[in-house]
Amino acid sequence: xxxxxxxxxxIDWLKELxxxxxxxxxxxxAGISKLYLDGDINLLFYSGVVLVIVLSISxxxxxxxxxxxxxxxxxx
Numbered sequence: 056x057x058x059x060x061x062x063x064x065x066i067d068w069l070k071e072l073x074x075x076x077x078x079x080x081x082x083x084x085a086g087i088s089k090l091y092l093d094g095d096i097n098l099l100f101y102s103g104v105v106l107v108i109v110l111s112i113s114x115x116x117x118x119x120x121x122x123x124x125x126x127x128x129x130x131x
Contacts, residue, residue: 059128
């Protein structure tokens, strides 16, 4: 039973992390779009593009970890 609770707690923590990553990703995309539409393409724009890539990869990895733990939970 303790292992079950531990896995559930880890899934909950990963879900919260995923929500935060997606929220930051959406805000970053909005900021990049605003800079692009204003024609203000500078270092901040390119930093935002790099951040989008990093956040996308992080969200993907987090999603895969959630799936792994859900499968592990199903085996118990």
